[in-house]
Structures are given as C-alpha cells and as structure tokens.
Amino acid sequence: MKHTPSPRSRRIAPVVAVTAAAALTLAGCSSDSGGKKAEEAADNVSAGKADTPRMTIAMVTHAPSGDTFWDIIRKGAQAAAAKDNVKLIYSNDESAGGQANLIQNAIDQKVDGIAVTLAKPDALKDAIAKAHKAGIPVVGFNSGMDQWKDQGLLEFFGQDESVAGEAFGEKLNETGAKNAICVVQVQGHVGLEARCAGVKKTFKGKVENLYVNGNDMPATKSTITAKLKQDSSIDQVVTLGAPFALTAVESVSDASSKAKVSTFDLNKDLVSAIKDGDIEFAVDQQPYLQGYLAVDSLWLYKNNGNYVGGGEAPVFTGPAFVDKSNVDTVAEFAAKGTR
Incomplete structure (x- = not known):
C-alpha cells in the first residue's frame, strides 16, 4: 500500500531540504583540504559574492506604509541581492489593483x-499570467500559500497561515x-x-473577528478600546501584526x-514588550528569511x-513561538533586524 505522509511531515520536508543544502554549502566552503574542489563546488561564487552576470529582480508586495514587518522582508531581499549580484527593484502597493500595475511595470522593464x-x-491573476507569457519566472512569498501553484508560480516561501492560526489557538488553550x-x-x-479561522478551529473558547482600519492607528486603538469597554468578559486580544499588538496594549490600559x-x-519593539510582560507571546514567521529566499531562489x-x-x-x-522562555535568544537578532 502506498504510504502517504502526514500533513505535518509534508510541511517539514522542504525546510529540512533547505537546511541540509545550507549545511553542505557551509561544509564545502569551510573545508581546509577542499582546495580546487571547493572552488569548483562554489562554481559561480567568488569571495562570498556571485560573479554571475548581473540580473534584475522585481519584488512586488502589498506592504502598507509604516509597517516594520516589511522593512525586515526588504532587508533580507537586499542581503540576497548583494550576494547574488542582483539589481533589486522593490515596490509596494496595499491595493490589489496597484500591485497588479507594479507587476506590469516589472514586465515592461524586462x-x-x-x-x-x-x-x-x-486580482493578480492576469498580471502574473502576463509575466509567464513574457517568459519571466515568478515566485511567491509571505501571502498566497494556497494559491501559488494554481497561478503557476515556481516556488513559495512563507508560513501556512491556517496551521499557524491553529497552533495559536492551542497556545491560547494552554494560557487559559x-x-x-x-x-x-x-x-x-x-x-x-x-x-483568525485557524485560531477559531482549535481554540476552545469564543473568538470574534474585529475589523479595523490598519492605515489609521488612532482609529484602530479607539475601535479596540470601545470593544473592550463594551464587553468586559474579553480576556484575550489577538492581533495579526506587531504594531497592532503594541497599540492593543494601550487599548487594554485605556479600557481598564x-x-x-x-x-x-x-x-524589536515587540520583543521588548514580551520581555516586559506586556505581550504574552508572538508567532514569528521569519520575514527576513522570506525576502532572502525569494530573491536567492530566482538566482538559483x-x-x-x-x-x-x-x-x-x-x-x-x-x-x-516567542515568549518569555526564549525571548532573550531572539532579542539579539531582532536588534539586528533579522527577526
């Protein structure tokens, strides 16, 4: 009978493959006895930087202005671009229509x-299809875990948001x-x-979605505060981004x-909040790694x-998960802007 791996084993396998490949690369480059073999293995890399022909990669995101999460993604992308001799063109538009236009701009720039x-x-299907028609390889990252293959993308780097939500709900059960x-x-x-759907799936308590305008932080704060005042039985605020968590802390205080x-x-600010006990825990999807792998994969x-x-x-x-038990370890890297 054919063995079908569990969803968890399927999720882990690609990560293991990347880790193993990285380990082999490091082993080859650090060997004292490798000599010319190490040079040949490195092939297109010289002194830690690719000597392959200059290539241009466009990174197009839905990032809103002012969200530090996207600064970390961009930092990872820039690091990979510097290593791979890549000219990186970064652009973002929170609206789907605007993002589609940016993809078209990238196509026009060849x-x-x-x-x-x-x-x-x-909303991006047509633009991505045009990229395929133009012979431009496209990879996905961060958002679109369930859609990347349907749209013909080569690869995807990110977090399964449903799985993350389910793990989050289980964590809430542990906290009571x-x-x-x-x-x-x-x-x-x-x-x-x-x-949020993942949280609802595993959390044994009650969960209600609260929609806010993420581009207006004062309004976001007011909406959360009003909800907490309206229902004093709410004992947990779940936010979907670090800046909103820090704002929610203020709302909790304002609502008593x-x-x-x-x-x-x-x-890094959220790391400090976890240290201080203002935030219980956070789920880290490693945005630096997403940006880095997206660019590096296209070079490969x-x-x-x-x-x-x-x-x-x-x-x-x-x-x-990052909480008080491991926050000190993460803090060092958060200060560098890589976590």
Missing part, C-alpha cells in the same frame, strides 16, 4: 524574475483564555482571514481591561535551474 506576495490573489477578539487590519486579505495581548509577527533558478521544494512543496519559514 526583469529577469519577479517575487510577489498574493494577499488578494484573484476563554473569550478572544481577533483584530483584522485589512479586510479581504486571505492570509489574515486564515489566521484585564485582557491579555498576543500576536502574530515580531519586531536562472543560473542553475534549481527549484527549492522541487516546485511542488512550499518552503515554510514559520510558525515559531
């Missing part, structure tokens, strides 16, 4: 590859929470909706609520014909 987020995948609100900052964003705050995503494809994950399975960068 870039060598496109890395894109699929927060609202249906009973009544939670899940604060959604962008309506129609498939990844954010999947997170006893609710605790936990969140998806991380930044163009120069070596490589597919990370074999073109069939996504490469998972999360979820990983």
Whole structure:
C-alpha cells in the first residue's frame, strides 16, 4: 500500500531540504583540504559574492506604509541581492489593483524574475499570467500559500497561515483564555482571514473577528478600546501584526481591561514588550528569511535551474513561538533586524 505522509511531515520536508543544502554549502566552503574542489563546488561564487552576470529582480508586495514587518522582508531581499549580484527593484502597493500595475511595470522593464506576495490573489491573476507569457519566472512569498501553484508560480516561501492560526489557538488553550477578539487590519486579505479561522478551529473558547482600519492607528486603538469597554468578559486580544499588538496594549490600559495581548509577527519593539510582560507571546514567521529566499531562489533558478521544494512543496519559514522562555535568544537578532 502506498504510504502517504502526514500533513505535518509534508510541511517539514522542504525546510529540512533547505537546511541540509545550507549545511553542505557551509561544509564545502569551510573545508581546509577542499582546495580546487571547493572552488569548483562554489562554481559561480567568488569571495562570498556571485560573479554571475548581473540580473534584475522585481519584488512586488502589498506592504502598507509604516509597517516594520516589511522593512525586515526588504532587508533580507537586499542581503540576497548583494550576494547574488542582483539589481533589486522593490515596490509596494496595499491595493490589489496597484500591485497588479507594479507587476506590469516589472514586465515592461524586462526583469529577469519577479517575487510577489498574493494577499488578494484573484486580482493578480492576469498580471502574473502576463509575466509567464513574457517568459519571466515568478515566485511567491509571505501571502498566497494556497494559491501559488494554481497561478503557476515556481516556488513559495512563507508560513501556512491556517496551521499557524491553529497552533495559536492551542497556545491560547494552554494560557487559559476563554473569550478572544481577533483584530483584522485589512479586510479581504486571505492570509489574515486564515489566521483568525485557524485560531477559531482549535481554540476552545469564543473568538470574534474585529475589523479595523490598519492605515489609521488612532482609529484602530479607539475601535479596540470601545470593544473592550463594551464587553468586559474579553480576556484575550489577538492581533495579526506587531504594531497592532503594541497599540492593543494601550487599548487594554485605556479600557481598564484585564485582557491579555498576543500576536502574530515580531519586531524589536515587540520583543521588548514580551520581555516586559506586556505581550504574552508572538508567532514569528521569519520575514527576513522570506525576502532572502525569494530573491536567492530566482538566482538559483536562472543560473542553475534549481527549484527549492522541487516546485511542488512550499518552503515554510514559520510558525515559531516567542515568549518569555526564549525571548532573550531572539532579542539579539531582532536588534539586528533579522527577526
């Protein structure tokens, strides 16, 4: 009988493959006795930087302005670009229509590859199809875990938001929470909706979605505060981004609520809040790694014909929980802007 791996084993396999490949690369480069063999193995890399022909990669995201999460993604992408002799063209537009236009701009510039987020995948179908027609390879990252293969993308790097949400709900059960609100900052964003749906699936208590305008933080704060004042039984605020978690802490104080705050995503300010006890825990999806792998994968494809994950399975960068038990370890890297 044919053995079918469990969903968990399927999720882990691509990550293991990447880790093993990285270990082999490090072993080859650090060997004292490798000599010319190490040089040959490195092939197109010299002194830690590729000497392959200059290529241009466009990274197109749905990032809103002012969200530090996207600064970390961009930092990872820039690091890979510097290593791979890549000219990186980064652009972002929170609206799906604007993002589609940016993809078209990249096509018009005849870039060598496109890395894109699929927060609202249906609105990007036509633009991505045009990239395929133009012979431009496209990879996905961060958003669109369930849609990347349907749209013909080569690879995907990110977090399964449904799985992350389910793990989050289980964590809430451990903390003893009973009544939670899940604060959604962008309506129609498939990844954010999947997170809250995942929480609802495993959390034994009550969960209600609370929609806010993520582009207006004072309004977001007021909406959360009003909800907490309206329902004093709410004992948990779940946010879907670090800046919103920090704002929720202020809302809890303003509402004189006893609710605790936990969140998806991380930044250095949130790490400090976990240390101080203002935030219970965070789920880290490693945005630096997403940006880095998205760019590096396109270089590997163009120069070596490589597919990370074999073109069939996504490469998972999360979820990983950060709480008081391990926050000191993460803090060092958060200060550097890589976590």
